[in-house]
Amino acid sequence: MLEKTSKLDMKYLCRTCNTKCDNIPEHIIKVHKFSKSLVESQLKAKKDCYDSSFEIIE
Numbered sequence: 001m002l003e004k005t006s007k008l009d010m011k012y013l014c015r016t017c018n019t020k021c022d023n024i025p026e027h028i029i030k031v032h033k034f035s036k037s038l039v040e041s042q043l044k045a046k047k048d049c050y051d052s053s054f055e056i057i058e
């Protein structure tokens with residue numbers, strides 16, 4: 001059965017590129033070529049700063 005992902009793993013749909021991911025910072029860094037340090041500092045300043053760009057999916 002499909003039990004690969006634990007319940008702790010949230011899934012997100014990126015509104016920008018319409019791609020699913022389970023790690024927002026990683027997605028932004030890998031797919032949208034943001035620098036890791038920029039993403040980390042933005043998340044530090046505002047933990048949910050990317051939430052509006054992603055939709056939570058099951």
Ligand SMILES: [Zn+2]
Binds near residue numbers: 014016027
């Ligand atoms: Zn994206």
